[in-house]
Amino acid sequence: MNKVATINIPEEILFSLRESETEIAYEMKLYSAMHYYYHKKLSIGQAALLAEMPEETFIHYLSDNKISIFEHYDRDELLKDIANA
Template sequence: MNYNTNISFPEEIVLSLRESSENIIKDMKRTVAVKYYKEKKLSLGQCSELAEMSKEDFIQLLASYKISIFNFTDDNELLEDIKNA
């Protein structure tokens, strides 16, 4: 099930950006998805769904923001994972 809501913003914004309202909304969804992933509020799958992207494409989007999907708290944890690979 989808939840729908309306967002209003001044027409000047659309004119200044020279983007369609659909593209602005798409960018907003992606920006919010990146924010929620970075803050660990939603999972990778949930964020890719929110952004309306495949997981692979969302991972690439995260990379463009220099956000890693690998979360190691210290070097020992990373070394342990490498050792077990």
């Protein structure tokens, strides 16, 4: 079950960014997913779910943003994730 979170964004921010509310909301989800993964609050799978993209795509997104998935794993964690993939 999904929950809805509401964020108030001042109109001048929307105007400055020249993006729709939908585009900004999507980017916020992407950045939140990346942030929570980086700070080890979400797994790759959970973060990909938040970002609404397949895990492989999310891993590429992390790489594009200079976040390595290998810095966050010890050997056992990595092997467990590979086994569960």
